[in-house]
Amino acid sequence: MHAAGVLGLPFVVKPADGAGSAGITVVTSPDQTEAAWRAARTAQVMYGLPRDPRVLAQDHVPGDEFSVESFTQHGATTHLCITRKHTTDGAHRVELGHTLPARLPTATERALFEQTERAITAVGVRNGATHTELILNSDGRCSVLEIGARLGAGHIGVLIQHALGIDPWRALWDIALGQPASLIPATRGYATARFLTSPRAGRLAAVTGLPPVTPTVPAAHIRAAAGTHVGPATSNRGRLGHVIVTGPDPRTVDDQADQILRQITVTVTPGSGT
Structure with a gap:
């Protein structure tokens, strides 16, 4: 201000x-x-x-967007990971993907975790999951955009399972029941979710080129039915489907996800749809 x-x-x-x-x-x-x-x-x-x-x-806070996925039990917080956001530019900033855990310099990780800790303390969360969204600007300063007292949406819980071997829903049950939550990573991998959107307004005719489900591509799903009116995404409702890619190296995971997206074709015909 x-x-x-x-x-x-x-x-x-x-x-x-x-x-x-x-x-x-x-x-x-x-x-x-x-x-x-x-x-x-x-x-x-x-x-x-x-x-x-x-x-x-x-x-408006310029910079790169991240989120921190955390669990708090009896006032003690464990940060599972930092998620890198893939977003659109322009007037509407729609999330087109999430990659976790983000590989960042130690000082940057510390700054993001410290700001997240302050936000969790400020809103008074003592038990449960939190999803804290932050912006990291070019001089290393990070600002909290918002904090949700919940797991991150957009398949972030599934990505945590694939990348870290942690079941976040089981952890939530344990916290709710007053039992020690298991938050130690069983694996040290990486995972990304990428969302499909329409290039223009019209009626969705087809989505072709989806990859087969494999150990490294555990999900490839279209949720929008043919004939649905679609348009360039201005909110998360504009997502037509998603692909999840996993692997041991973050650059390989992101490169494979980008290649898959280039192979998928969203065909849209003129019309208002149904």
Whole structure:
């Protein structure tokens, strides 16, 4: 926030309550503000949440986006890993993938964990999972965007199972029952989830080129039915499906995921769909 509470450009307009990046706009000029406000007010509510009519305007924090996946039991927190986010640019910042654990310099990891610890303490979480989203800017400063008292969505729990050999849902049950949670990695691998989106608006005709399921590609799934109206993703609802890739090396995992995405074709025809 700038002097006298005035926001500078760019800034972010978003619903006061919501999920899945719905209704969020990065405003880069004053004439975009009204449309951004309307997008926040009319964003489709996800997960059956009640609609909150309020709209937030906040500073835009530039940098690379990460999340920290943590478990807290009796006030003591264990950070399982840092997740690197793959996001779109432009007015709408939609998450197109997650890779974990992120390989970062030790000082960077420490800074992200310290900020996450402060956020968990500030909101008063003493038992349960937390998913803390942060921005790391070019000078190494990290800022907390938000914290969720839950497992990370977007298949992050599944990625933790594949990469670290930890069952996060079992850990949640153990914490709820007051039993010691097993949070020590059984494996030291890497995993990424990449989401498929439409290149343009229209009716989904077909998705071809999906890879077969193998030990290193344990999931390749399309959730959008043929004939569905689709368009360039402006929220997580715009995801058509996902692919998960695992392996012992982070660069190999990311390279394989990128190659798979290049082989998949999303065919869209004109029309409003169903």
